[in-house]
Amino acid sequence: MPDRILPWASVVGVLALFDVLPRIGLLPRDHFPPISESLGTLGEQLGEASFWEAVGNTLQGWALGLGIAAALAIPIGIVIGSSGLLYRAMRGLIEFLRPIPSVALIPLAILIYGTGLQSKVFLAAFASFWQLLVATLYGVQDVDPVASDTARSFGFSRVQRLFRVTLPSAVPYIATGLRIASAVSLILTVTAELVIGSAGLGRSINVARSGGNEELMYALIISTGVLGVLLNGIFVRAERRVLHWHPSQRPGEVGA
């Protein structure tokens, strides 16, 4: 089999497997409806306003969470990262706060923000914040000291050095951080919808399950996967565009 069609062959194979196994009774049909039926339901859903509303709600939580996290984490990361003393002072605190699982704050979010959009955004922003902060810190500290010293001896001011030397070399790190934070933000948004019951795909999946509509449940799970792939793809593409000058994006080298 030629290499090029291998990925397609395996996709078709897996789909066929999950279509045939339930039909011949090897997988319990009430738990695993044939995949073609779920995909059919997904097709029908694409024409439903309620589906797009759920997608919109999820995307809204994702975008606001990621946006707030970026607006806070990147500037804070740059400020902390550019000063050795400040970095050391904050390091212990960051290392302590970062591993706290963001989902532990779900009850607190419900108390303070209720069960709507705000809770969702708070959780998504909190979780993405740490990803981005750490990425920015790494980036700022990875500045080539020779470049930095050269700029200094040429009389660049602190602000000029920030924009001409520090930021450009931190951008690849921030871009990777953004891509990971985007995935984290989506995860927390769906979690909030599922656990708290804010409107969106997560809640719809749960409703479909408790309503005994398996085809719809699978259709919605597949659509969250598609959403994840699409968002990731957008970030990979944007990274390639913005960072076309950076070695990590050149063909033939191991990219991030």
Add this chain to the structure above:
Amino acid sequence: MRRSRRRLLATGLELAVPILVLVVWGLASAGSDTYYFPPLTEILSTFADTWLFERVGSDVVPSLVRMGLGFGIAVVVAISAGLLLGLSRRSRRAAAPIVEFLRAIPPPALLPFAILVIGVGDSMKVFIIAFVCVWPILLNTIDGVTGVDPTLRETTRVYGIDGRDRLLRVMLPAASPQIFAGMRTSLSLALILMVISEMVASTNGIGYFVLQSQRTFAIPEMWSGILLLGILGYTLNGAFVLIERRVLRWHRGARASALG
């Protein structure tokens, strides 16, 4: 002299800032009569009453067992699959779209699926934790194996080392720094999924306790649970870093000597 004083100041600050934050939290909340933000002292005394050690057997141990099992299964499955996929370019190509898709599904979206198929018991939680933890380890193992130094690869071939020895004595150790990086990501995922799965469907566990406390408006209990989860996250991460350092000591040594 100035340098060492500066370093002393930095270390001092690193220790002082977290303590300062705690003190400020304690002072600011001291006379607090806001219902949702009880005084820190009250949270701490509730913490001692609840978690030392009354609920350890009923909630903490079940939680940790689920998490440990799920994580352990993921490690075994992901490293074996990763080694196999890493060695064969064609199987890697064939698996790529499926891995990419499954990995992109936000893990909590799979919870209803797991509840439907497995039920609400412990095995559902172990399954969902394992399922989610597999991907970072799998991808890192594949990266680690495909990134093995070509010289090492060819030396292995020239010396006729193949089969089991090649896999376990050359590929696995060479890929282990990457595998550990993946395991660390997965460990924090395991904790998160443990909490979520217990919040959605459970009758015990730390996640269940925290959400239940909020629902019954036992606010200090809720805070004590959040605090416990924070401490757990921090401790697990710290313990993992220690183990990683121990296991990969040879790697650091080898790199340091190569760099001169």
